[in-house]
Amino acid sequence: MIRVSVVGAKGRMGSHVVEAVNGADGMQLALALDAGDDLTAITPENTDVVVEFTVPAVSLTNVLALIAQGVDVVVGTTGWTEEKLDQVRGAIAAGPRPESQKVFIAPNFAISAVLADHFATQAARYFESVEIIEMHHPNKVDAPSGTAIHTAQGIAAARRAAGLGPVPDNTQTDGGSRGQVVDGIHVHAVRLRGLNAHEEVLFGNAGEQLVIRADSFDRGSFMPGVLLAVRKVASDAPAGLTVGLDNFLDL
Numbered sequence: 001m002i003r004v005s006v007v008g009a010k011g012r013m014g015s016h017v018v019e020a021v022n023g024a025d026g027m028q029l030a031l032a033l034d035a036g037d038d039l040t041a042i043t044p045e046n047t048d049v050v051v052e053f054t055v056p057a058v059s060l061t062n063v064l065a066l067i068a069q070g071v072d073v074v075v076g077t078t079g080w081t082e083e084k085l086d087q088v089r090g091a092i093a094a095g096p097r098p099e100s101q102k103v104f105i106a107p108n109f110a111i112s113a114v115l116a117d118h119f120a121t122q123a124a125r126y127f128e129s130v131e132i133i134e135m136h137h138p139n140k141v142d143a144p145s146g147t148a149i150h151t152a153q154g155i156a157a158a159r160r161a162a163g164l165g166p167v168p169d170n171t172q173t174d175g176g177s178r179g180q181v182v183d184g185i186h187v188h189a190v191r192l193r194g195l196n197a198h199e200e201v202l203f204g205n206a207g208e209q210l211v212i213r214a215d216s217f218d219r220g221s222f223m224p225g226v227l228l229a230v231r232k233v234a235s236d237a238p239a240g241l242t243v244g245l246d247n248f249l250d251l
């Protein structure tokens with residue numbers, strides 16, 4: 001039985017995780033904590049894996065505390081930068097279980113989004129132009145989405161490896177309409193009532209276009225990925241920091 005504690009348990013995602021863990025074979029809910037609760041209640045004696053879905057402003061602090069407490073963590077919260085990831089690596093090395101500690105972070109747990117990201121990285125070297133449009137519910141606090149940042153970084157790395165230069169763009173005036181540039185890729189964020197989580201990657205060459213699109217219509221779409229990550233972290237996931245559900249999908 002994998003004992004799972006949830007941090008951010010009252011949130012939109014955390015409450016779905018509590019429900020998913022309660023309904024999952026081979027898992028039992030240990031602690032369900034939210035803002036104001038004492039994180040030190042989570043220990044290796046009561047928890048095998050913690051699932052953390054909070055807010056970008058607090059997630060790093062929570063993860064560092066959980067590493068210091070010696071428990072493995074699956075993180076869905078966004079807002080990760082290379083600097084923050086380095087702090088996690090450093091905390092694992094300095095923590096109580098440097099050889100066996102596992103921290104897994106996924107920008108997106110939906111299979112459609114993970115595959116779209118993977119296909120976009122594969123397509124990237126064949127196209128001169130590329131832009132990303134991410135579309136989410138208006139309660140989302142961060143823009144652009146963690147998924148779009150991850151997709152942009154993957155595309156940018158693939159373009160660099162293929163020796164492609166910057167995307168063509170002769171914009172002379174821009175009041176913000178061209179979006180945020182992430183690693184050389186323009187990312188546009190839409191916030192619209194009725195939406196949940198959606199991403200389009202637009203690739204262009206002279207006379208042709210490829211659109212790769214993923215839609216999460218419901219937060220239930222993230223739960224199979226969360227449960228897969230919990231099972232992998234509780235079994236054969238590598239020690240250390242792993243980023244991205246693609247690592248567990250045999251792609």
Ligand SMILES: NC(=O)c1ccc[n+]([C@@H]2O[C@H](COP(=O)([O-])OP(=O)(O)OC[C@H]3O[C@@H](n4cnc5c(N)ncnc54)[C@H](O)[C@@H]3O)[C@@H](O)[C@H]2O)c1
Nearest residue numbers: 008010011012013034035054058076077078106107108109
């Ligand atoms: N990886 C994915 O597949 C995926 C999917 C959806 C959302 N997200 C991300 O997950 C995060 C949470 O999204 P949400 O829609 O559930 O947000 P939310 O605002 O509904 O929930 C956040 C919860 O965290 C709690 N919280 C805040 N500070 C805390 C603290 N210090 N300790 C414990 N709990 C604390 C809040 O009280 C709230 O209940 C966001 O970063 C979002 O982008 C990721």
Ligand SMILES: O=C(O)C1=N[C@H](C(=O)O)CCC1
Nearest residue numbers: 078107108140145146147197
């Ligand atoms: O609803 C959110 O917030 C989501 N956040 C993640 C992101 O920023 O990429 C994943 C999709 C849903």
